Amino acid sequence: MATDATAVYVYGIVPADVEPEPHATGVGDPPGEIAVVRHGEIAALVSTLSSDRALGTPQDLTAHAELLDGSATVAPVLPLRFGAVMTDAEAVESELLAANEAEFRAALAELEGRGQFVIKARYVEDTLLRELLEENAEAARLREEIRDKPPDATRNERIALGELINQAIEAKRAEDTRTVLAELERLDPLVNQRAPTDDEDAVHLAVLIDLDRQPELEETLRGLAENWDDRVDVNLLGPMAAYDFVSAPNPAR
Numbered sequence: 001m002a003t004d005a006t007a008v009y010v011y012g013i014v015p016a017d018v019e020p021e022p023h024a025t026g027v028g029d030p031p032g033e034i035a036v037v038r039h040g041e042i043a044a045l046v047s048t049l050s051s052d053r054a055l056g057t058p059q060d061l062t063a064h065a066e067l068l069d070g071s072a073t074v075a076p077v078l079p080l081r082f083g084a085v086m087t088d089a090e091a092v093e094s095e096l097l098a099a100n101e102a103e104f105r106a107a108l109a110e111l112e113g114r115g116q117f118v119i120k121a122r123y124v125e126d127t128l129l130r131e132l133l134e135e136n137a138e139a140a141r142l143r144e145e146i147r148d149k150p151p152d153a154t155r156n157e158r159i160a161l162g163e164l165i166n167q168a169i170e171a172k173r174a175e176d177t178r179t180v181l182a183e184l185e186r187l188d189p190l191v192n193q194r195a196p197t198d199d200e201d202a203v204h205l206a207v208l209i210d211l212d213r214q215p216e217l218e219e220t221l222r223g224l225a226e227n228w229d230d231r232v233d234v235n236l237l238g239p240m241a242a243y244d245f246v247s248a249p250n251p252a253r
Contacts, residue, residue, distance in 0.1 A: 007051040008037075008086050010096065010251060012068050012241065013078035013104050016043045026067050027060040028053070034067065037089050039097035042104045045071065046092060055083050068241040073211075076111035078104060079241040086251050096251045107246050115211045115239030118194075119180065119221065121203035123169070127231050128200065132168045139164045169199065176202045176232065183220050187213050192244040202232045206244035214239065 009027055016038045025031035025047070032047030045067065061082060068079045086092050097104070133140045142161040146154040173196065180203050181191065190208040197204065209217060218236065225234040 005051060006048045008046050008088055008092055009049050009055075010080050010084040010086060010092060011045040011047075011064060012071070012080050013097070013108065014043050014045060014071060014075050015108055016041050018043060018045075018071070018075045020045065021070075024067065025063065027055065027063045029059075031063060037092045037097065039093045040101060042097055042101060042108065044092050044097060046089070049085075055085075065240075069239070072115055072241040073239055076108045076114070077241045078107055078111070078246055079243050080249075080251075081247065084251055092251075096249075100249065111242055111246065113210055113212070114208055114242070115214075116206055116208050116242040116244060117214070117217060117236055117238030118240070119203055119205045119207065119234070119236055121176070121180070121201070121232050121234045122198065123172075123200045123202050123232055124230055125200060128169070128172075129165075131231070132165055136164060136168060139168070166199070173202055177205070180205065180224060183224060184217075187216055187220070190245055194244070203234075208242055208245050211239060 009032065011026060011034075014036075018036065020034040020036060024034040026034055028047065028049045032049050034045060034047050037044045037046055064082050068077055071077045086096065133143055139161060142157050142164070145157045146161065151158065177193065184191070184207060187207075187209050192206040194204040194206060207217070221234050221236055225232070228234070
């Protein structure tokens with residue numbers, strides 16, 4: 001595998017008995033065929049690509065994630081960061097697998113039967129604003145102060161209102177995140193609290209749980225969504241590879 005004109009792209013580490021799905025493909029144009037490099041009880045999911053090919057297209061990122069996430073539904077996976085490239089299969093075995101064998105075996109054992117899910121909840125904008133104005137008299141006053149007036153004439157009031165709203169959202173985000181965490185405790189999860197990606201994010205959590213408890217997770221989130229009614233939209237992504245909790249070291253090319 002690999003010649004002077006090609007290199008080996010490494011997706012992640014899996015148990016040695018994993019077999020790629022027939023015709024599974026990964027990064028590249030045309031997409032590279034997925035193969036397995038094995039060492040003892042561990043293995044790497046790989047494909048070949050041109051050694052001078054630039055990486056990082058949206059299609060590459062999608063292919064990388066889809067392969068790892070699909071694999072994570074049937075076997076533990078240690079994901080490598082996007083863009084992990086080595087010279088050939090021999091380097092993958094000796095420099096990556098053999099050099100980290102004990103660490104990889106232990107990490108895979110910890111992930112057996114578990115998967116990562118991402119909980120992303122967003123405030124409904126109109127409902128959130130109404131709630132904030134009802135709860136904060138000063139914000140409501142400033143809102144009336146700037147109503148139907150030109151921005152230049154109410155610059156200070158608009159800045160003050162924006163600061164009040166941001167502070168209130170941060171407080172609500174913390175409170176709503178605590179509510180979700182309390183509901184999740186019975187699932188015995190590992191949790192990584194992610195930074196918000198938008199001002200209207202209510203909750204952004206990565207959780208690692210036993211895959212057979214996925215129905216309980218879904219039911220818990222349905223209950224929260226019903227309690228929140230039209231205040232918060234709740235979404236669940238996964239199962240996926242455990243990006244937030246474990247990763248293999250990125251090999252040097």
